[in-house]
Amino acid sequence: MSHYVQGYPVEVIANRQFTVSTMNSNMPGRSANNSTPASQAWLAANEAIYVPIFFTDPCIVYRVGVGAGGTAGGNFDIGLYDMAGTKLQSTGTQVRTLSAFNQVDWTDLTVFPGWYYAALSADSTANYSGVAPAAGLCEAAGVCKQATAFTLPATATLTRTDRALIPGIVFTVRSIAV
Amino acid sequence: MPTPGAYSPAIRQRPCSPFVGTFSYEGYHSEPIHNATAPASAAYPTTNQAYYHPIVIPKFTVIYRFFWLNGATVGTNNIQVGIYNDNDAGTDGPGNAVLRGTSTLSAGANICQFDNVTDTAIGPGLYWLGIWCSGTTATLFRSTPNNLHGKMTGAYTEAAGAGGLPATATPAQLGTPYIPVYGFTTISAP
Numbered sequence: 378m379s380h381y382v383q384g385y386p387v388e389v390i391a392n393r394q395f396t397v398s399t400m401n402s403n404m405p406g407r408s409a410n411n412s413t414p415a416s417q418a419w420l421a422a423n424e425a426i427y428v429p430i431f432f433t434d435p436c437i438v439y440r441v442g443v444g445a446g447g448t449a450g451g452n453f454d455i456g457l458y459d460m461a462g463t464k465l466q467s468t469g470t471q472v473r474t475l476s477a478f479n480q481v482d483w484t485d486l487t488v489f490p491g492w493y494y495a496a497l498s499a500d501s502t503a504n505y506s507g508v509a510p511a512a513g514l515c516e517a518a519g520v521c522k523q524a525t526a527f528t529l530p531a532t533a534t535l536t537r538t539d540r541a542l543i544p545g546i547v548f549t550v551r552s553i554a555v
Numbered sequence: 556m557p558t559p560g561a562y563s564p565a566i567r568q569r570p571c572s573p574f575v576g577t578f579s580y581e582g583y584h585s586e587p588i589h590n591a592t593a594p595a596s597a598a599y600p601t602t603n604q605a606y607y608h609p610i611v612i613p614k615f616t617v618i619y620r621f622f623w624l625n626g627a628t629v630g631t632n633n634i635q636v637g638i639y640n641d642n643d644a645g646t647d648g649p650g651n652a653v654l655r656g657t658s659t660l661s662a663g664a665n666i667c668q669f670d671n672v673t674d675t676a677i678g679p680g681l682y683w684l685g686i687w688c689s690g691t692t693a694t695l696f697r698s699t700p701n702n703l704h705g706k707m708t709g710a711y712t713e714a715a716g717a718g719g720l721p722a723t724a725t726p727a728q729l730g731t732p733y734i735p736v737y738g739f740t741t742i743s744a745p
Contacts, residue, residue: 403580405572405573405574405580408578408580410593411593429572429573429574431569431570433569460573490570491570492572511593511595511665511696513624513625513666513667513696513736514594514696516624516666516667517578517624517696517736518574518578518579519572519573519574521745535744535745536745539666
């Protein structure tokens, strides 16, 4: 008689989640603010926010997403950067759907353990989901910003943020076959 | 409700955060936030007092800059940040200083202030961040959880005197919780 062995995807064991998000409880973006993510006005048209995020295990990011508030209009761009500010991949401009979680299936991106910047840029001030701690707390969490960064640039010009906003940027992952 | 970020899976240790501090994953002090309120600007409690807060470093890393988050009032008192070994003398709390920054006049309201130090590598383990201020006019972003939650963070304090952070800490148990936002960066910029 054979024994049944439960198989767990790597992300369940290590990341303990199928998504890696700036709003995960152990991410810098949540370290200074425990409020429930809510609809927040975007900072300024064409501005980008870069939020430190880490991946514990090698995985494939196959989908990205962000929640949008109730105001119609606007476009967004979600990306992932290394800590030197080099873009690994982005969605390019995407039409924003109001009052919905906007998801984009992008080309499978293999990510290795380490720190990255999750990036979101928008071309209007329409709302996105996130938290709004004091700007200094965002800065102390390592959050950066860049004006005139829509669509997301190949190389980010990282400047410490003076904005009171950390958007909820979501990366949906699956295991790498081993 | 999010859980405090103190748990790290055994499979692969998480590398240090870009900003390691009292409220980062390494510092445990997100717990008071989860149980109380987010840090806000307030005056430093006691002239020449040092406060020590534990952090756990999971992997070798490099200290590039100390930082602290100024509050609304700056420019009147000096602030100094450092990092201490754990338990050199066999007692609880901080021991000898690993690295102490420069005592610096606070500048820049409501933003982080940085003290660029000699790049210093530290290994995994328990350390203690230390902060000192020369007066009670300067403000810092800080959390003041209730006494129970404050004691859960394991902080210590010391009447350090006008000379700033001591080479060797003489810690006393903290009576009134006080957790400023401060620490060091593991990135040289931004």
